[in-house]
Amino acid sequence: MSRTTDAGDAPRGERGPSRRILLRTGFTAVVAAGTAAVLIPLHDHPQDTAAAPARDPGRTTAGAAGAEEFAEMYRGREIRGGVSVLVPAAGPGGGAHHAEPVAEIRIDGRPLHVMRRADGTYLSDVTHYESFPTLRETARAAVDELGTARLALPASHHR
Numbered sequence: 001m002s003r004t005t006d007a008g009d010a011p012r013g014e015r016g017p018s019r020r021i022l023l024r025t026g027f028t029a030v031v032a033a034g035t036a037a038v039l040i041p042l043h044d045h046p047q048d049t050a051a052a053p054a055r056d057p058g059r060t061t062a063g064a065a066g067a068e069e070f071a072e073m074y075r076g077r078e079i080r081g082g083v084s085v086l087v088p089a090a091g092p093g094g095g096a097h098h099a100e101p102v103a104e105i106r107i108d109g110r111p112l113h114v115m116r117r118a119d120g121t122y123l124s125d126v127t128h129y130e131s132f133p134t135l136r137e138t139a140r141a142a143v144d145e146l147g148t149a150r151l152a153l154p155a156s157h158h159r
Contacts (some may be wrong), residue, residue, distance in 0.1 A: 070136050077143045079137040080103040081114075105139045109152040112142055126151075 069082035083101045103122060105112040113125045114135065121131035126142040 068135055070139075072136075074140050074143050077108055077146075079105065079107050079136075079139040079143060081139050083135070103135055105135060105142070107139065107143060107146070107151055111149060111154055112139065114138060 039055070071080040073079075081104060083103050086100045086102055100114075105114050105115040105118055105124065108146055114122055115124075116122055117131055119131075121133055122138040123129075123131050124138050124142050126145045127138065130141065132138040132141055
């Protein structure tokens with residue numbers, strides 16, 4: 001005796017589509033619709049993939065309150081710093097996006113990784129447990145901490 005039940009006496013080829021085929025078709029339709037919903041805005045608004053850095057020397061950058069640029073010799077070391085604003089290309093919504101200010105410090109031409117904290121102060125890799133109100137003070141503290149040592153060159157992540 002067979003464990004499967006047939007729909008009446010209808011031959012196997014004349015039955016409607018199986019539940020598996022209906023579920024597979026429904027799943028495929030949902031995936032296709034979801035993919036289309038994601039890709040249509042990208043197709044309607046082509047965008048430039050590279051972010052455009054906007055830099056205005058000597059002036060405070062809009063959107064980065066208290067931003068500063070400086071270049072000086074401090075204890076025999078050349079320190080330079082400032083804030084660059086990365087303006088992302090137009091996204092799926094079209095309009096303007098929030099510009100991200102990025103703090104940069106270089107000591108003798110070598111980059112010092114700097115992070116801005118939520119309270120608006122800065123910290124660096126060299127002085128990680130201390131915060132400073134300005135980039136200039138952060139750079140000077142890093143020079144004081146480094147002494148005669150030099151910053152390492154940035155490591156390449158793709159070897």
